[in-house]
Amino acid sequence: MRAPDTILPLCVEALRFAAGGVEILHGVSFTLEAGPPTVVIGPNGAGKSVLLRLLHGLLPPGGGAVRWATAPDRSAPRQAMVFQRPVLLRRSVMANVAYPLALAGIGPRERARRAEEALDLVGLSALADRPARRLSGGEQQRLALARAAALGPEVLFLDEPCASLDPSATRAVEEIVAALARRGTKIVMTTHDIGQARRLAGDVIFLHRGRVVERAPAARFFVAPETPEAAAFLQGELVW
């Protein structure tokens, strides 16, 4: 069970990141509050995946700060991430979900219960004993989502969770994400699917060339974007 204290809001201050001599994020600032999903959108190479890795703590900031309300505690992870290309362990589907739970110090019985619940959530219960890496691309992505959700994180970072899913699986994942959000998990996700962003987002961060060009409630962003870049981006997508 989650402790009553919370790691939100998250304050991101003048966050910079460079790799290989190239500046990827040029001083990004925003605050993340508890509530409906925050969707990060922007063209390829905008820096969305790098931003999520920085927030999750996998990359050290090159400048600025990522400040959680309470210091992150590694023994009981309060935040989890599903990568754009998830890495599944060479184990069964069930063992993949159980692994991070064991790392978090959760006992075997509770672990099994949570893992079964999470697999059920993503519709993979029937495949529990199969080698995880033999699943189809879409099944692997759902497994990665189940694995992160089983941890019951307060904040869940999802990097294009529907990138290789068919339309019905995409809908299924959207429903799971919406359900997690309703249960109080703060979702921070990237997507290239404007329709999906519309369906899920509470608010939008529009990232372009390593800068937050626009940050707005979803209701306003999709109807009346304030910046020409955001308008052009939405327009471009609408043409498709």
Next chain:
Amino acid sequence: MGDLHAASTAALGLILAADPAVMGIVGLSLQVSLTAVLLAALVGLPLGALLAVTRFPGRQSVIVALNALMGLPPVVAGLLIYLLLSRSGPLGPLGLLFTPSAMVIAQAVLIAPILAALTRETLSGLWEEYAEQLRSFGAGPLRAVPTLLWDGRFALLTVLLAGFGRASAEVGAVMIVGGNIEGFTRVMTTAIALETSKGDLPLALALGLVLMGIVLAVNVLAQVLRSAASRWAG
């Protein structure tokens, strides 16, 4: 030609009749080499895994040293163990020289660097793939060691088989520290060397056939493991 034919027939006869002398030698060989692999694995696998996941100054030198040790000539290893175990050596009081235990030690010393180097190679690739995902779960390099050892289990079994193959085919080291004493420290390789020089070709050939059979079985097993591995690795 006639010699070879007669010797082969006699050799097959020895094997099929489960000749006690042959079986005793084969049994001791297996026992020595399997124990040596087990001991070497206890050191070599964790060491190789640690080298795969950690970065420290001098790591490269350790890897170079390990790779050099892989090519350590068995007679040299045998000589070093001999000096350690001989009556006047530092471990002399243990009285291990010319016992099967000495042979186990010699083979373990020979193959531990091989197991460590092959393990490091095998697990480095796996770590490269897993590192970020494991870090996201809160697992650092040390916690990753058992994870990598388990997830690399099929590849590591073939590493163990390679070690076993090397140990059971080795003759120089066990000859020096075991002494090739009949019924006590005589194993397949040392027996083959001795019987050949004595001219007892059927016995030498029988042992040679068994040794080849074992090597073949080990390779078949490695192949089976590789296909099992690809089933799980996808």
